[in-house]
Amino acid sequence: MxxxxxxxxxxxxxxxxxxxxxxxxxxxxxxxxxxxxxxxxxxxxxxxxxxxxxxxxxxxxxxxxxxxxxxxxxxxxxxxxxxxxxxxxxxxxxxxxxxxxxxxxxxxxxxxxxxxxxxxxxxxxxxxxxxxxxxxxxxxxxxxxxxLILGRKTAREKIASLLAIIARRESTIGMMDLKGEITIELPLTREAMADYLGLTLETVSRQISALKREGIIALDGKRRIRVDDFQALLMETGDDMDGGMIA
Amino acid sequence: MxxxxxxxxxxxxxxxxxxxxxxxxxxxxxxxxxxxxxxxxxxxxxxxxxxxxxxxxxxxxxxxxxxxxxxxxxxxxxxxxxxxxxxxxxxxxxxxxxxxxxxxxxxxxxxxxxxxxxxxxxxxxxxxxxxxxxxxxxxxxxxxxxxLILGRKTAREKIASLLAIIARRESTIGMMDLKGEITIELPLTREAMADYLGLTLETVSRQISALKREGIIALDGKRRIRVDDFQALLMETGDDMDGGMIA
DNA sequence: CGGGGCCTTGAGCATAGTCAACCGCCGTGG
DNA sequence: CCACGGCGGTTGACTATGCTCAAGGCCCCG
CATH class of the missing domain: 2.60.120.10 (Jelly Rolls)
Structure with missing residues (x-):
């Protein structure tokens, strides 16, 4: 302890x-x-x-x-x-x-x-x-x-937002190229993601599967996610596209 | 402006x-x-x-x-x-x-x-x-x-939590007597409460009506709420009863 | 008296939760 | 070495909670 x-x-x-x-x-x-x-x-x-x-x-x-x-x-x-x-x-x-x-x-x-x-x-x-x-x-x-995420976003938007947040952070640490292909290393289990987003782990799993099915993301193992089109992912977050994000 | x-x-x-x-x-x-x-x-x-x-x-x-x-x-x-x-x-x-x-x-x-x-x-x-x-x-x-309220509480618990928070604040400013009868002056419209809690205004209205029907609270006009038994209200918040609250 | 806020209530629906089964992987102990 | 069990994850069927759309009430103010 x-x-x-x-x-x-x-x-x-x-x-x-x-x-x-x-x-x-x-x-x-x-x-x-x-x-x-x-x-x-x-x-x-x-x-x-x-x-x-x-x-x-x-x-x-x-x-x-x-x-x-x-x-x-x-x-x-x-x-x-x-x-x-x-x-x-x-x-x-x-x-x-x-x-x-x-x-x-x-x-x-x-x-x-x-x-x-x-x-x-x-x-x-x-x-x-x-x-x-x-x-x-x-x-x-x-x-x-x-x-805002917890109170007003749908399950799908919550997942997309989380991925976007993690992607943005990883790319700030490395270099920021939000056009091309991005790979996200998820530090969290499905359950931790659920606890983060105010969802159940089943819903998290389903929404990730849905995003995969629709080609927004691709899985490489359970914890590694590839995003071919970052803009497409941002579309799913429900946020203001342009600059509206908190710096 | x-x-x-x-x-x-x-x-x-x-x-x-x-x-x-x-x-x-x-x-x-x-x-x-x-x-x-x-x-x-x-x-x-x-x-x-x-x-x-x-x-x-x-x-x-x-x-x-x-x-x-x-x-x-x-x-x-x-x-x-x-x-x-x-x-x-x-x-x-x-x-x-x-x-x-x-x-x-x-x-x-x-x-x-x-x-x-x-x-x-x-x-x-x-x-x-x-x-x-x-x-x-x-x-x-x-x-x-x-x-925690936004992510994990039910509509009913959200309303009770909001009332408890406001009651606690008003009684800190005045004197704190959480045993007896408390009157809460709501500074918010139903819509503002909904925006606070991540609900719709209809749900807010329904939950307030439900709490009233069950005798947990009593309305005096739309914006003034009387709580006869504060402990009973706390029971509805879903929180840890004793001391678990953030100071 | 009429109109506009603000609020309440109802009916039906959709989203996410619950419960349960099952998969694949990995480490462990027989 | 293999079988087992546990963990993390996926998927399905069903349910329930809260949202949407709609109507109507109350009250104040012009």
Whole structure:
């Protein structure tokens, strides 16, 4: 439950998320302060990182892998409310317990900061809190786009939107060529997709099959999806085509 | 569209949202700086404050009234993604256009800051950006609770949840007595409630009628709702009863 | 008195959920 | 080595929840 604490100590300067994480705008001195209070932990796919309601002794960043934030109702209905990718931040300064379950979707490596000292650094280091504000505002925008999906889109549009979001993200990280053929590596099981989209896993499966049948997408195994015509996929999302998307 | 700009100049010290808004932790000097760049605007119910995609020359706080943040798909489907109450913040520092429509639900008074100078103040005044971070984190939590409602709750649970949220908010502002009888003043039309909850207005109407028929709530006019047994209402939300709620 | 918001109610339908069977793959233990 | 079992996924039949379309009520204001 607490993850495997590693004694490897990657230097911040060489960290793969150095320029996107909460430490992005720190200078050398500030990084040094963070070095002092960090350690790495790894989690296996499916392993719980934090249970809702639990005490959290740390905050931190996802270095590698994918984790999910989710809430569950008594009767087991589950809704994912956040998808944490490399550089995303876990935990809330000033709060000791998590209101959400945090679960490793793939193998996950976290860069954890001890909470107390991190909060102290935040008060003395505007670079950290400013970066955290930016990141939180981005997450809020993402949450709101997601609310539109949950509240108003059909099952088919939901699936297409999810694929488009993942494709866009992968192509931003690599290079962005939304004209040609795109291959999407799905980090999620059908059930996780369902929890993300507010559907059942059967409906997810059916809609993916339908998109395949109609030639919008092609499957390569269960988790690898090829999109020949990205515009055609966008047509299925129900969104405003041109530029209306949240930057 | 730009609202009526008033020349009244309420002193920040006497402002009703002084201790909850983005200026909450400012000292006297900092307030003075904000005084210099603020003005008040009013909007009539239904009036648009900002159109999605529009240039915004200001950011600001809701002083009085209720406004909504919403997104619309081409074909007219609309989803509310934020409900702005007194002290809530409008606009994002560092971004010139709004990705959302902002509409006055009731009569609204805004305290607007010119954007450029406000951003400058933010970089020099940690009190402002720290407070904004806190507020943004709260909004993110609210958005995530809302995602659970949108994605996983039934129409009936959605309505009950909305009533509970409003009741809780009103009773926090006044005094919190969740045992006895509670009266909720609905700031929203049936259509706005539908846009909030991802339902149609007919479904909203039917579910409210059903709750009334079953004695969970009582109507006093269309917009005033009396709840005799708040626990009974909570039973209908589908939530974890005890403490599971997001603080 | 007439018209327009806002709301309610009904009838029929469509979308997505439920329940269940089954497939293919992989790792494990007999 | 193979059989088994479990997991993730697919598909089908049936059902139920919420949407669509339509009519009509209430109330306020001109």
């Amino acid at each position: 607490s993850g495997l604490i590693l004694d490897t100590h990657v230097h911040c300067e060489e960290c793969p998320i150095r320029h996107r994480a909460v430490c992005a705008s720190c200078d050398t001195d500030e990084l040094e302060a963070l070095e002092q209070i960090k350690n790495y932990r790894t989690y296996e796919p499916g392993q719980s990182i934090v249970w809702a309601g639990d005490e959290m002794s740390f905050v931190g960043s996802v270095v590698r892998g994918v984790a999910s934030l989710s809430q569950t109702l008594e009767d087991g209905r589950k809704q994912m409310v956040g998808l944490l990718l490399p550089s995303d931040f876990i935990g809330r300064p000033g709060r000791t317990t998590s209101p959400y379950d945090v679960v490793a979707v793939s193998e996950v490596v976290l860069c954890c900061f001890r909470r107390k000292p991190f909060e102290k650094i935040m008060t003395t280091t505007p670079h950290v809190s400013q970066r955290l504000l930016e990141m939180t505002l981005d997450e809020l925008d993402a949450a709101r786009e997601w609310m | 730009s609202g009526l700009i008033l020349d009244t100049h309420v002193h920040c010290e006497e402002c009703p949202i002084r201790h909850r808004a983005v200026c909450a932790s400012c000292d006297t000097d900092e307030l003075e700086a904000l005084e210099q760049i603020k003005n008040y605007r009013t909007y009539e119910p239904g009036q648009s404050i900002v159109w999605a995609g529009d240039e915004m020359s200001f950011v600001g706080s809701v002083v009085r009234g209720v406004a909504s943040l919403s997104q619309t798909l081409e074909d007219g489907r609309k989803q509310m993604v934020g409900l702005l109450l007194p002290s809530d913040f409008i606009g994002r520092p560092g971004r010139t256009t709004s990705p959302y429509d902002v509409v006055a639900v009731s009569e609204v008074v805004l305290c607007c800051f010119r954007r450029k100078p406000f951003e400058k103040i933010m970089t020099t005044t940690p009190h402002v950006s720290q407070r904004l971070l806190e507020m943004t984190l709260d909004e993110l939590d609210a958005a995530r609770e809302w995602m």
